[in-house]
Amino acid sequence: MSESNEEKKDEIQLIFGDKRLDGRRFDELRNIKIEAGILKRADGSCYLEMGKNIVVAAVYGPREVHPRHLQNPSKAVIRYRYNMAPFSVEERKRPGPDRRSVEISKVSREALEAVIMKELFPRSGIDIFVEVLQADAGSRTACLNAASVALVDAGVPMKGMITSVAVAKADGVMVLDPMKEEDNYGEADIPFAFLIRGGKIESIALLQMDGRVTKDELREAFKLAKKGAMEIYKLQKEAIMKKYISESVENG
Amino acid sequence: MRPIVLPGDLVATNPKVAGFGTYVENGKVYSKILGLLDKTETSVRIIPLKGRYIPSVGDVVIGIVREVSANGWNVDIYSPYQAFLPLSENPEFKPNKKPNEVLSIGDAIIAKVLNIDPKMKVTLTMKDKVCRSIRFGRIVFINPARVPRVIGKKGSMVKLLKSELGIQIIVGQNGLIWISGDRKKVSIGEEAIYVIEEEAHTDGLTDRITEFIKRRKSDVGIE
Known part of the structure; x- marks a missing residue:
């Protein structure tokens, strides 16, 4: 695929000099707001805004698994539900799971399974529910970030934290954390999720891609994602600290 | 800090x-x-700071009977695992009685964790002097991660509550606490426990609780 910077028919211009459509630099994240522990009945919860994405995550467990036959005698089972509200997108989305949300639930669950210490809770289950209230590209990454904070808030033992961010290729340029226009009219979208431990990125927990990029572009995307993930990690950490800070002040 | x-x-x-x-x-x-x-x-x-109760052998727990079977009771101990109390581990059970005449669904008991097998099947026992079925008093539920603070260093906090209020308290490791005694005093005890849960990791908690109880006592008008 050869790239030309001229506008093609029924496509929109996404890059203006060194700025993007919404005025961000190529390596700039959208505004992020995270709040931990917003739901009283859940063991752990999190509210997260990432640009125009709004998601809420709730964690229950470890608890007994029903139906019984799903129990695993050697480790906990993890259930992750990614769900979009009917009003989360411009055209009403039919409620309930569809092909897309089932797939996202599966890959996100597998990303989290790598960090949760399942062996500590045989025969039990950990349920993670993430609801997308408003979607604007990269909602799976927003959901993973929220789920990760909610899991920590629930006191679930984990090897580290999951931080997720997407990189897109728009008008031939790699851009961090794409918004809707860049996702729809861009050439590729690559969501990443990293395991962060000891303040460093340890491994990749999720990597998907649609569209096409060259080897060098993927390297570039990886570099951008790593930088973005570290920024998000700081915000996740801050959100949890904020909720529990009263605990650490003058304790005995 | x-x-x-x-x-x-x-x-x-x-x-x-x-x-x-x-x-x-x-x-x-x-x-x-x-x-x-x-x-x-x-x-x-x-x-x-957070987390569910994970049973370990020897813990005193408070549970609610959820199911009665021919050989024992299934007890909810507010953990990821349901516990089982066999007939033989309940001294109140006599061969001429039926299991549901001794304990039926919804009854609360204080029991001890006898054994946990590798599959996390929890067995309870009531053959201990702290163990009993609860027929009166009040049960308070708190975050199990805060239980050590309610007990205090070598039981100092529980001792304080007991002596200041003259009530009976048994703390279950699973976050359920049984209080019994004079109604007004039990209410103060309950409030005090919530205060401890709220401020679990702050300095000088014992002093503040003493203060709190004194204040509440004069508010209500006892001694």
Whole structure:
């Protein structure tokens, strides 16, 4: 695929000099707001805004698994539900799971399974529910970030934290954390999720891609994602600290 | 001051000091839960701030009977695992009685964890002097991570509550607490326990609780 910077028919211009459509630099994240522990009945919860994405995550467990036959005698089972509200997108989305949300639930669950210490809770289950209230590209990454904070808030033992961010290729340029226009009219979208431990990125927990990029572009995307993930990690950490800070002040 | 640590934070580089709430990988000690870091020269442990009760042998727990079967009772102990109390471990049971005449669904009991098998099947026993079925009093539920604070150092906090209020308290390790005695005093005790849960990791808690009880006592007008 050869790239030309001229506008093609029924496509929109996404890059203006060194700025993007919404005025961000190529390596700039959208505004992020995270709040931990917003739901009283859940063991752990999190509210997260990432640009125009709004998601809420709730964690229950470890608890007994029903139906019984799903129990695993050697480790906990993890259930992750990614769900979009009917009003989360411009055209009403039919409620309930569809092909897309089932797939996202599966890959996100597998990303989290790598960090949760399942062996500590045989025969039990950990349920993670993430609801997308408003979607604007990269909602799976927003959901993973929220789920990760909610899991920590629930006191679930984990090897580290999951931080997720997407990189897109728009008008031939790699851009961090794409918004809707860049996702729809861009050439590729690559969501990443990293395991962060000891303040460093340890491994990749999720990597998907649609569209096409060259080897060098993927390297570039990886570099951008790593930088973005570290920024998000700081915000996740801050959100949890904020909720529990009263605990650490003058304790005995 | 103990700092807050998150899962995955590096807490030590010597695997020998690894304690509760930590795990070791490649010779380094990481935190695995959210909690307060308690670091001394010989040990590193994390004091949890949140989390479910995980049974361990010998714990005194308070549970609710959920099911009655021919050979015992299934008891909800507010943990990921349901517990089982066999007929033979309940001294109140006599061969001429039916299991549901001794304990039926919804009854609360104080029991001890007798055994946990590798599949996390929990067995309880009531053959101990603290164990009993609860027919009166009040049960308070708190975050199980706060239970050590309600008990205090060597039981100092429970002793304080008991002596200041003249009530009976039994603390279950699973976060359920049984209080019994004069109604007004029990209410003050309940409030005090919620205060302890709220301010669990702050300094001078014992003094503040003493103060709190005195104030509440004069509000209500006892002694």
